[in-house]
Amino acid sequence: MIKRILIATAVVAAAAPAMAAETTTVNGATVAFSGNRATVCEVRDYENTVQFGALGEFGAATPVSDTASIYCNVKFNASIASQNGYLRLVTNDAGATPISQSNTTATAYQQFASALDYGITVQGLGSANTTAIGASSPVSLGSNLPPISASAQLTYSTVTSSKPLLGGNYVDSVTLTLTPVAF
Structure with a gap:
């Protein structure tokens, strides 16, 4: 053959x-004669964990930067979603849960916050604060973006709270989604 x-x-x-x-x-x-190149849209070479370290009394932290490669060989849409919509205190105490995504005050400890907003900037794609995004409402970082094969810097920074934070560990999970768009 x-x-x-x-x-x-x-x-x-x-x-x-x-x-x-x-x-x-x-x-x-x-x-x-014919040929086919698979459509590929992905983020490569990135850190899976961002550690802000010791947060200040009101959540101040040194910004954290990471680099990644963004590769998409067709036009694409980019969006970002947050599991919690903020850094949330890990606790079993119902009184220490935040009132809402927009009001991070601890339910039973009104003089303290139990969640902290943070910002995410993806160089070349855009930025968003986590209070604007949630798992059910991702924020668009752009649509019909041109094909790309480049290194991008991702910067994460906390947004200080108006109230001091309760002590403990704060966590969240963020998903950056690249969706191919046909030519």
């Missing part, structure tokens, strides 16, 4: 001048 393809290609190359056509006829036989 491979020999036949190579022979047919050699005959086409020798018998016909170079053309931009996809189909060539040689002595009454048609030889069709």
